[in-house]
Amino acid sequence: MMGFGRISRRAAAGAAALALLLAGGCSNLITTLGLGGDVAAVPPRLIGPERLRVTLPARDAQAVLGPVSRNSGVTVWQTLDGISLSFHSGVLIETRGLGHDLMSSDPAGTVAMLRGATDGGYYPQIRTYLDGEQRTVFRSFQCRRGGGSGGRIDEICVSPDETVTNSYWLDAAGRVIKSRQWVGPTIEYMETQQVLR
Amino acid sequence: MFISKLETRPPPGGGLGGTVRSASWFRGDAALFGGVEWQATDRLKLTAEYSSDAYPIESPSAFSRDSQLNLGASYKLRPGIDLSVRYLYGTEFGVQLTAALNPKEPANPSGREPAPPPVLARASAAALSWPASIGERDGFRARVTEALSEQGIRLHGLTLSGDSARVEIENTAYPLEAQAIGRTARVLSRLMPARIETFVIVPITGGMPVSQLAIRRSDMETLEHDLDGSWKSFARARISSPEGLTMPGPERYPRFDWRLKPYLAPSLFDPDNPVRADFGAELTAGFEPAPGWEIAGGIRKRLVGNLADATRRSDSVLPHVRSDFNLYDEQGDPVITHLIAARYFKPGRDVYGRVTVGYLEKMYGGISGELLWMPNGSPFALGIEANYVRQRDFDQLLGFRSYEVATGHVSAYWDIGNGFHAQLDAGRYLAGDWGATLTVDREFNNGWKIGAFATLTDVPYSTFGEGSFDKGLRISIPISWLTGEPNKTAYSTTIRSVLRDGGARVDVGGRLYERVRPLQEPALQDGWGKFWR
Numbered sequence: 001m002m003g004f005g006r007i008s009r010r011a012a013a014g015a016a017a018l019a020l021l022l023a024g025g026c027s028n029l030i031t032t033l034g035l036g037g038d039v040a041a042v043p044p045r046l047i048g049p050e051r052l053r054v055t056l057p058a059r060d061a062q063a064v065l066g067p068v069s070r071n072s073g074v075t076v077w078q079t080l081d082g083i084s085l086s087f088h089s090g091v092l093i094e095t096r097g098l099g100h101d102l103m104s105s106d107p108a109g110t111v112a113m114l115r116g117a118t119d120g121g122y123y124p125q126i127r128t129y130l131d132g133e134q135r136t137v138f139r140s141f142q143c144r145r146g147g148g149s150g151g152r153i154d155e156i157c158v159s160p161d162e163t164v165t166n167s168y169w170l171d172a173a174g175r176v177i178k179s180r181q182w183v184g185p186t187i188e189y190m191e192t193q194q195v196l197r
Numbered sequence: 198m199f200i201s202k203l204e205t206r207p208p209p210g211g212g213l214g215g216t217v218r219s220a221s222w223f224r225g226d227a228a229l230f231g232g233v234e235w236q237a238t239d240r241l242k243l244t245a246e247y248s249s250d251a252y253p254i255e256s257p258s259a260f261s262r263d264s265q266l267n268l269g270a271s272y273k274l275r276p277g278i279d280l281s282v283r284y285l286y287g288t289e290f291g292v293q294l295t296a297a298l299n300p301k302e303p304a305n306p307s308g309r310e311p312a313p314p315p316v317l318a319r320a321s322a323a324a325l326s327w328p329a330s331i332g333e334r335d336g337f338r339a340r341v342t343e344a345l346s347e348q349g350i351r352l353h354g355l356t357l358s359g360d361s362a363r364v365e366i367e368n369t370a371y372p373l374e375a376q377a378i379g380r381t382a383r384v385l386s387r388l389m390p391a392r393i394e395t396f397v398i399v400p401i402t403g404g405m406p407v408s409q410l411a412i413r414r415s416d417m418e419t420l421e422h423d424l425d426g427s428w429k430s431f432a433r434a435r436i437s438s439p440e441g442l443t444m445p446g447p448e449r450y451p452r453f454d455w456r457l458k459p460y461l462a463p464s465l466f467d468p469d470n471p472v473r474a475d476f477g478a479e480l481t482a483g484f485e486p487a488p489g490w491e492i493a494g495g496i497r498k499r500l501v502g503n504l505a506d507a508t509r510r511s512d513s514v515l516p517h518v519r520s521d522f523n524l525y526d527e528q529g530d531p532v533i534t535h536l537i538a539a540r541y542f543k544p545g546r547d548v549y550g551r552v553t554v555g556y557l558e559k560m561y562g563g564i565s566g567e568l569l570w571m572p573n574g575s576p577f578a579l580g581i582e583a584n585y586v587r588q589r590d591f592d593q594l595l596g597f598r599s600y601e602v603a604t605g606h607v608s609a610y611w612d613i614g615n616g617f618h619a620q621l622d623a624g625r626y627l628a629g630d631w632g633a634t635l636t637v638d639r640e641f642n643n644g645w646k647i648g649a650f651a652t653l654t655d656v657p658y659s660t661f662g663e664g665s666f667d668k669g670l671r672i673s674i675p676i677s678w679l680t681g682e683p684n685k686t687a688y689s690t691t692i693r694s695v696l697r698d699g700g701a702r703v704d705v706g707g708r709l710y711e712r713v714r715p716l717q718e719p720a721l722q723d724g725w726g727k728f729w730r
Contacts (some may be wrong), residue, residue, distance in 0.1 A: 101730065104423065
């Protein structure tokens with residue numbers, strides 16, 4: 001497994017350092033001064049052989065993740081360096097460790113749409129993030145099924161701030177095998193693909 | 198002019214500063230001045246100004262004034278960063294780069310710390326495959342200790358009774374205590390025997406139990422991926438004040454810790470050189486022989502710096518309790534920053550106590566005692582502190598000077614709301630003066646603190662000297678805000694235009710209010726957004 005965390009973490013550190021006009025790329029200095037993190041990544045304790053390849057185009061980062069937990073229909077996948085992504089039926093509901101994480105979301109409408117259980121109308125999607133003071137903020141979207149062909153289903157979601165398009169590729173059994181999903185305002189889109197091992 | 202008494206302004210100069218000179222307002226010669234500003238594009242702003250001030254005192258000694266017209270341009274390079282140029286008085290050219298920081302906009306709002314361990318539901322396949330007794334086999338305590346330690350949390354004590362596990366923790370990493378509690382509960386869900394249904398998590402500081410949070414294990418299992426899991430889990434946690442003592446595990450005490458770090462000590466506003474600094478190495482060590490006991494010390498060795506170059510000597514007519522700082526900088530290298538033995542204790546459920554003996558700070562050694570009454574969830578707290586101290590030698594080694602004084606304060610703390618905190622300290626200060634200090638801080642939930650303080654004592658303005666009374670600003674920037682990494686360190690500084698001897702307090706470490714408050718309500722609720730992070 002590769003860690004996309006390593007790449008994205010450095011990019012984010014650079015942005016923070018620039019803010020105070022510290023020297024760029026000074027992670028060694030930060031560690032020496034005792035200013036780094038006091039929590040190291042714990043290697044993932046995998047519970048299955050499946051793998052998920054994830055790309056963050058806006059960060060130019062890629063990683064392969066393995067499953068570490070299944071609880072109430074949600075699978076948590078983790079990189080070697082401690083970034084985790086949670087999916088419900090292939091729909092992204094949480095990220096941890098990306099710097100501007102999707103803290104939680106309600107996948108019920110999207111999951112129903114992917115199963116063809118909606119009439120083509122709008123359904124709500126609520127997402128929560130942390131603001132700059134680390135307080136929970138809710139963002140509300142109205143979503144509907146868009147176009148799509150060749151096993152792909154598009155979902156168009158509109159909030160007061162943005163319009164995003166999520167795409168899901170389903171296999172014959174209706175499982176999501178590939179997707180392009182919007183994470184949040186700074187991470188933007190995430191591409192996922194199941195990897196067979 | 199319309200009113201003849203406005204025609205002459207009282208002469209400048211005189212006075213000590215620190216007072217409002219309203220007698221000068223609207224007095225003296227008057228003339229027309231003004232300017233125009235043109236927002237040429239979204240990023241470019243042009244300004245022109247006509248100045249009628251002839252600068253009879255400043256021109257030509259400070260600059261020459263050949264023109265009454267000033268021109269400027271400002272360009273927004275990116276949000277918060279502006280580059281501006283100006284042409285002043287026909288002779289002066291200036292360039293300025295401004296970078297603004299907004300405490301509410303860190304680069305990484307949710308932090309970059311590694312993901313927390315997932316909750317392990319008792320009904321899951323992985324949990325069911327465990328042998329029933331896995332929880333209490335040999336090495337159980339060691340595995341809990343290690344799993345918490347991986348998360349930056351120190352296990353202080355662990356007791357199982359009936360269907361509940363009482364876990365005392367010390368948070369060494371997270372600026373918001375709620376995150377340490379959330380990670381502790383996640384770790385416990387992975388390791389506790391299946392019969393355990395309630396996690397009682399007790400945050401500890403200085404060996405004192407501060408809060409007690411009862412969290413149901415089944416709530417952890419069902420709310421982990423809930424849309425509103427943060428609020429739901431807070432609403433279901435029962436938070437109270439713990440009774441009685443801690444129950445430390447056998448491996449917790451004694452504990453020895455040391456650290457070698459660089460330090461930077463700046464000094465501002467000396468008229469001879471407004472920015473001075475020392476840079477060097479600092480070795481600190483701490484020893485905790487038993488719960489509530491802390492023995493700590495630190496030494497510093499300068500590597501480079503120019504603090505010792507300051508030549509201004511104190512002209513204070515008060516005892517030189519602070520104003521000899523230049524002598525301390527000049528004669529001290531290497532120095533013992535502090536060398537203390539402290540005892541923390543809880544004489545009552547909502548009462549916290551501290552006694553500290555030794556070399557308390559750079560300039561004073563002696564004994565300091567403090568009591569704090571602070572109920573969980575109350576916006577008010579009351580404290581009392583008494584110190585008997587003797588001034589340390591300028592070389593900051595083991596010797597003392599002859600000045601001795603008893604000081605002490607009664608302190609009232611008030612969490613006003615909306616991030617504002619007020620503190621009023623009344624009592625006796627280092628120079629033997631009596632008075633009070635009012636401090637108001639704006640605290641951001643991410644750890645930024647910006648505040649102002651002022652001290653008025655029975656020292657007359659004329660005796661105090663320049664500035665008339667002690668006042669200043671203090672600012673604290675958390676390292677985690679800059680890096681996004683979990684780290685409880687903050688860069689804190691106090692900005693005073695001048696440091697004199699009236700209204701000065703002993704700077705003893707480990708004051709109780711700042712230790713206890715983050716572990717109590719309402720700080721826990723304010724940080725609960727990070728419970729699941």
